[in-house]
Amino acid sequence: MELPGCSLVQRVLCLVVVSLFVSMGIAQAASPDEVRLKRNGGPIQSQPQGKPDPDLLPLWAALVGKASGPVSVTWSHLWGTPKAVYGMLSSPMEPSEASARQFLSSQAALLNLEPSLPGFVLTSDRKTSMGHVYVFSQRADGVPVYGGELKIHFDRDGHVVGLINTSVPSAKLPATVPSLEPEQAIQAAKGHIPPGLSDKEEVADGPGPSAKLVIYGDTGTPTLAWEVTIHTHGPAWQVFIHAQTGKALAPARDLNRYVTGTGQVFLVNAIVAARDNSLRDQKDTASAVPPTVYRSVTLMGLDGSGFLDGIYASSSSSKRRVSSASQTFVFDRSENGFSETMGYYYLDYAQRYIQSLGFPTVNNRQQVFSVDRSKKDNSFYQLSTKTITYGTGGVDDAEDADVVWHEYGHSILDDQVPGYGTTLEADSIGEGFGDYWAGTLGAQLSEGFQDACVAEWDATSYSSTTPPCLRRLDGTKHYPESVVGEVHDDGEMWSAALWQIRAAIGATKADTVVLQHHFLLTPDTSFNQAADALVTAATGLGYSATDVNAIRTILQNRGFTVTL
Ligand SMILES: [Ca+2]
Ligand SMILES: [Ca+2]
Ligand SMILES: [Ca+2]
Ligand SMILES: [Zn+2]
Structure with missing residues (x-):
């Protein structure tokens, strides 16, 4: 003025x-709706509808047969395995890591996992008002599987009443040595940040960009990837970069809510x-x-x-x-x-x-x-x-x-x-x-x-x-x-x-x-x-x-x- x-x-x-x-x-082309949704931190896809893998249905029937009372299930749209199962799924037992593992092992085939649950490490053990919850995080050859978890909820009487499964079947890859250096992955990720201007500018006094090696399963094919996080003056971007090819495995996601x-x-x-x-x-x-x-x-x-x-x-x-x-x-x-x-x-x-x-x-x-x-x-x-x-x-x-x-x-x-x-x-x-x-x-x-x-x-x-x-x-x-x-x-x-x-x-x-x-x-x-x-x-x-x-x-x- x-x-x-x-x-x-x-x-x-x-x-x-x-x-x-x-x-x-040069800004990346994207449709207005796509940008608007992403920029508001809203959903980037409609609610995925999962269907059971037909091969797993006998195992599922066995679990339902052993349960007392009604059982609800949501199926993984990626793997056809149960993603969330609620109901009285077991007889009472003393809640512990061992009993949680024992239950999970008994259902491993239904989850398309090996019975010994290799790579699953207890990362959280919490008492809740409802009872007790054990969380096992998934790794393969020492590399964390992004989002891969098994959670077992016990009620106060020691029944398993919740089985949460976001694990990735067949997560073990032939090789877990990336071709790309972390810096190269960060550079590649920057090219996938949606249009904007200072959104791309990193915060000077904030955390710098980071790259973490993970196994990424959300494409339906477990892939060695760099999980890149870039904090900007606006959104905090998360981009998964193929650790061998440098390609983005999914659109950049704004982590801010x-x-x-x-x-x-x-x-x-x-x-x-x-x-x-x-x-x-x-x-x-x-x-x-x-x-x-x-x-x-x-x-x-x-x-x-x-x-x-x-x-x-x-x-x-x-x-x-x-x-x-x-x-x-x-x-x-x-x-x-x-x-x-x-x-x-x-x-x-x-x-x-x-x-x-x-x-x-x-x-x-x-x-x-x-x-x-x-x-x-x-x-x-x-x-x-x-x-x-x-x-x-x-x-x-x-x-x-x-x-x-x-x-x-x-x-x-x-x-x-x-x-x-x-x-x-x-x-x-x-x-x-x-x-x-x-x-x-x-x-x-x-x-x-x-x-x-x-x-x-x-x-x-x-x-x-x-x-x-x-x-x-x-x-x-x-x-x-x-x-x-x-x-x-x-x-x-x-x-x-x-x-x-x-x-x-x-x-x-x-x-x-x-x-x-x-x-x-x-x-x-x-x-x-x-x-x-x-x-x-x-x-x-x-x-x-x-x-x-x-x-x-x-x-x-x-x-x-x-x-x-
Ligand atoms: Ca004034
Ligand atoms: Ca004035
Ligand atoms: Ca006026
Ligand atoms: Zn002016």
Whole structure:
């Protein structure tokens, strides 16, 4: 963002801070649904339906025959062996490792295992309220079998009442010497992490990537594999790499389990929430706004750490952070936790909206931000670190969702056009897009209140107009005679054109074509080039001739040359 008439020094800071950009390589293709499910830590396949191996049915009948009362079973979809058996499966015995082994040996054939249970080591022996549980972990030639376990539950009287079997039959391999070194496996695994950006960046202060040799059976063929774990700023990825060929044995899986929390935010900002342009900052006091401006919201995608760290946003570059074991982030505006919550909620909101438009990979990463690092009345997105800094001058910048979203606009463009913004016009388009993006998102929540006025709450500190606005989306600036050489001012030509397009063809189509046309831009894009790109994107998206013509006419009326 940029204040009207701020100093030259401030202006330099207002600009996106340009520095080294490291390309993260080519993203893997994946269907939107696939990505969405994976990124939310949800199921990656439907519930597998297992059927018994017919050869095992006589053995199964024998077990059922010896049991007293009903027996339930779930069959392994991979091996046709019993995966979970519940019922009174044995006569009473003294619970012990030996008696557990004895029972398992008697059922080994049913489990497609050898009666001596070679390679099964007792790894847990726990007394529970129900009785006693013994867990045996599977190894073959000393190599752990991933997920391979046998569990025996005894009830209080010593009956076996549960047999849990995730062992892998025929897990013994001809050779257990990998061709790949662990480092090679880690490199290979990195190539299988789904699209994203900083998701691929390892956490500097977290655990480094690891590779553990295992026997992996989930493909249905026991295979020597490296289990690679890579902790990133977002997901913690697990990838199984064939230890001889380097191929991935399954799609990368996010090990994080996300939780939801409760937060308190302004609906866009205090003025929009109160529909009252007379509200003022009053030195960040809670009493400056009526209690009715707060809205309780669900915070999605939190990683459960108790901090505002989640799949799409993290306040981790803030100096002091709030935390809540119960994921409850309810603060009033005098507390910095309120700014953190605003940032988290509205960045997450924006990314989910992008995905809902059919862009699964646009800036799909954890956006890191801070709310207390800069005392200036300014915010910026930093290309070198890909983080956003929200300043605290005047109204705290993160107290206004329009400012939160404007900066995210820079982040989006940086993601879609690496290195974006090397010329005055390209940067002006960047500022104009940020304002448009704030406007179109804010309009989803404002019920039509003052949508063309951007960041009215933040602007109370420096604007003398009513309503106070950082900038507007409905100006009359015309290209090229309105160009003044300042990117925020000149950006108003672009944002106004986009805003008119939105009015003409509707918000969803406008937002979609705006995001789509970014893929056609170059880092030094001119207004005219971007105008042609918009028309190209609208045509490519299959918009009607009426819509395409409306876009073209609006751009031409704004003074841009459209040659398509
Ligand atoms: Ca505040
Ligand atoms: Ca401010
Ligand atoms: Ca507004
Ligand atoms: Zn900006």
